[in-house]
Amino acid sequence: MTIPLSVPHLSGNEWKYIKECLDTEWVSSVGKYVDRFEKDIREYVGIRYSVACMNGTAALQIALSMAGVNPDDEVIVPTITFIAPVNVVRYLGAEPVFMDCDLYYNLDAEKTLDFIEKETVFQNGRVFNRKSGRRVAAIIPVHVFGNAVNLEPLLEPCKKRGIKVIEDAAESMGTRYSKGKLAGKHTGTAGDIGCYSFNGNKIITTGGGGVLVTGDETMADKMRYLTNQAKDDPVRYIHNEIGYNFRMTNLQAALGVAQLEELPKFLEIKKKNFRYYQKNIEKIPGLHLGEVPDYADNNHWMYTLQIDPVLYGHNREELMFVFSENGIQTRPVWYLNHLQRPYKNCLAYRVERAPRMLETTLNIPCSVNLTQENMDEVLRILKNV
């Protein structure tokens, strides 16, 4: 591939900080960069507590167990998302309930409220699904492609019913709400716990890594305890609970500190490239660049090309093939999770929009180091296919 979909851009202090780890031999799961990365993240997103861990999926697993999700509980998840937040529900022995998406590929807030109001009953401070009889313990809104989920209408009703809100902000580092009650808040800091990922394809990377954030000190202490093997006495090795080795290494954190320094610049580039694509794609009949919500300042992590196959004359598969022939990596939206083999017997609530969004969307190259020539090449193919 000559133009990849989404790759890291390492042009800041990455070498310097990593070299320092090697020179000082602080390479493992303790070190000043782990502390500094946690501090930098919580200052950047504006929250009290942060716990670094080995990847975003591990962060989600810890978050769900902190939410008190038990075997046979239910957790509301979107059907359109990378599968990680769905799998973690099963890691805990719980059951996903799949929700449809809105215009921004995110969990549909209205339908979710509808589900909570019509399909559940509130008893003794807990909510139960009328059909299955199971407790609904949590919801995982995923800020898909960097688009902020419309969380404002969901937070109060969830809080009232004891449904914990675990934000999957893996793709949305840098996105913040700009309107309404959540104005000024970063995605990941509006619910009970937020999870970020720093995998290689995300807007900033640590190679592999994640961070948990919360405003609750007790919760933060417990998260640190669980990600670090649940050591009640670290000298005599007393463990009163079952912990995990989910820590981030100093090497990864060093990369993260350097990348976070670059994030403001990355955000500007992403926005500029979004506008360039948008301006030119709008001129092509049958094509449209997916809008972003007007209630948030978006990180524009991933660009979504929306195709009207009748007007355009080609469908998503044909277009993907032509791009591939030309050495350009594109990707359809993830296959709908309520149709995946491990989940096809789970509950799905009024999934109506998602199949169409899946059929008509193609993700186009969005890396920070995308050049003007790269974008012009993508546009040339779109015009001439």
Ligand SMILES: *Cc1c(COP(=O)(O)O)cnc(C)c1O
């Ligand atoms: C990348 C991603 C994750 C998982 O993060 P890892 O660090 O790769 O484990 C979870 N949720 C979403 C939406 C993601 O895009």
